[in-house]
Amino acid sequence: MALLEVRGLVKRFGGNTAVDDIGFDLHExxxxxxxxxxxxxxxxTFNMVGGQLxxxxxxVKLQGTELLGMPSRKIARLGVGRSFQIAATFPSLTVLENVQTALIAHRRKVYSFWRSARDLYVQEARALLQQVGMSExxxxxxxELAYGDVKRVELAMSLAGSPRLLLMDEPTAGMAPAERNAxxxxxxxxxRERNMAVLFTEHSMDVVFAYADRVIVLARGQLIAQGSVEEVRRHPKVQEVYFGTGRSFQDANKETLP
Known part of the structure; x- marks a missing residue:
């Protein structure tokens, strides 16, 4: 059984159909x-899955539980994490305090003036920072951080709820190529380590083809292809949508070589 099952997803804005009968599965x-x-x-599509729209x-079912109609906060409690195009961190707080804040929010901890929030979940926060390479x-x-490091902090925050499913909206937006790949x-x-599932949107085809296990492709609100990286890369309809007829991803890559 798939962790996430999307079936017949439709979104209309007045007379405009933005998403038309989309379906796919996502596994752990x-x-x-x-x-x-x-x-x-x-x-x-992404925002309907996450409950923002x-x-x-x-x-949209998560292990058999229907998510459509649920508020996004309740979806998060079921084990769905989220990161955004623009990193959602607190600039004035330290890296550790940002992750502590996420842990407090996910565990719905109420603290008093007699016990500082800085004392809560310190070890758990440090463990998450270790996982994303930000403990130092x-x-x-x-x-004070470089943008790539801010995105790592946001990733640690999104892991605070131990998600089974992580939704990442343009996670590499604004990043240099080396930062994107890292x-x-x-x-x-x-x-792999957590056996969780990730659904992510991405404009960089280099990133998609290097790291995705599978790819789904939309055009004009419809799903036009899905499958392995190689299946999608060679799909004539996908090549037509991205480049028009007569070109391919391989041709585009050759043109960028020195």
Whole structure:
């Protein structure tokens, strides 16, 4: 049984159909990329799965539990984590305090003036920072970090709820190529270690083809292809959507070589 089952997902805005009858599965231990050109319906699909946007019709089930209609906070309690295009950290707090804040929120801990929040979940926060390679910068304010390191802190925060499913919206946006590969390589390592599933949107085809286990492709609100990286890379409809007729991802890669 798949961890996540999406069936017949539809979203209409007035007379415009932004997503039209999309369905796919996502399994534990799998990194699934959701790609497509601008206006394909990626963000709309992504936000319906995460509960930020209501669906017009369809079904999104997490191990048999229907998520459509649930508020996003309740979906998070079921084991669904989320990261965003723009890193959602607290710049004035230290790296450690950011992760502690996420742990406090996920565990719904109420603390009093007699016990500082700084005393809560210190070891758990340090363990998460160790996993994302940020333990040595635990005492630095987030505002002092390079953007790639901020994204690592956000990743640690998204792991605070021990998610079974992690939704990552454009995780490498604004990052240099080396930073992109380092971050998604780390995510793939965590997917294997934690046996969780990740659904991510991404514009960098280099990242998608290097790290995704499977790929689903949208165009004009419809699912036009899904399968392994090689199956999608060679799919004529995908090549047409991205490049028009007569070109391929292989041709585009050759053109970028010195």
């Amino acid at each position: 231990g799998e990194l699934l990329a959701l790609i497509g050109p601008n206006g394909a319906g990626k963000s709309t 209501p669906a017009t019709r369809g079904s 910068q635990a005492t630095r304010p987030c505002k 971050l998604v390589g780390l995510v793939k390592k965590l997917v």
